[in-house]
Amino acid sequence: WPNMTYKITKLNAYTVDIQLAGTTFRDPKELKEVHKALKNSKSHDVKFRYQKENKADPNAIMVFINNIHVGYIPKEFCSKFKQTMYKWKIIKRTAYMRCGCKKGIHDSYHIVITVKERDSKS
Numbered sequence: 001w002p003n004m005t006y007k008i009t010k011l012n013a014y015t016v017d018i019q020l021a022g023t024t025f026r027d028p029k030e031l032k033e034v035h036k037a038l039k040n041s042k043s044h045d046v047k048f049r050y051q052k053e054n055k056a057d058p059n060a061i062m063v064f065i066n067n068i069h070v071g072y073i074p075k076e077f078c079s080k081f082k083q084t085m086y087k088w089k090i091i092k093r094t095a096y097m098r099c100g101c102k103k104g105i106h107d108s109y110h111i112v113i114t115v116k117e118r119d120s121k122s
Helices: 028-038 075-087
Strands: 008-012 015-019 046-050 061-065 068-072 088-098 108-117
Touching: 028 061, 028 068, 028 088, 046 088, 061 075, 061 108, 075 088
Parallel strands: none
Antiparallel strands: 008 015, 015 108, 046 061, 061 068, 088 108
């Protein structure tokens, strides 16, 4: 993914690590709650929601961690992400954070998803 601001790392043929976009625009109180939850552990409560009404990007995919809207799948990856979700089934979703506290920078929120091919009956 050339010229991307956000890091997307393919870990293996079925797993990708995606740094979330738009996290600096989220509610600071809610992010503090997610920060506290992710500081020393991972969360498996990761959900996605398409946001067709988003004027900046009708392909936008919102990411929720522990039922809090934390950010978005990076714009450059949304189309590929949607295509992948039609062909593949997510079997594992995990969220984690790279804390920027000591460096005085924003936290970096990531999701890791693992997929498998959908059954032909699905």
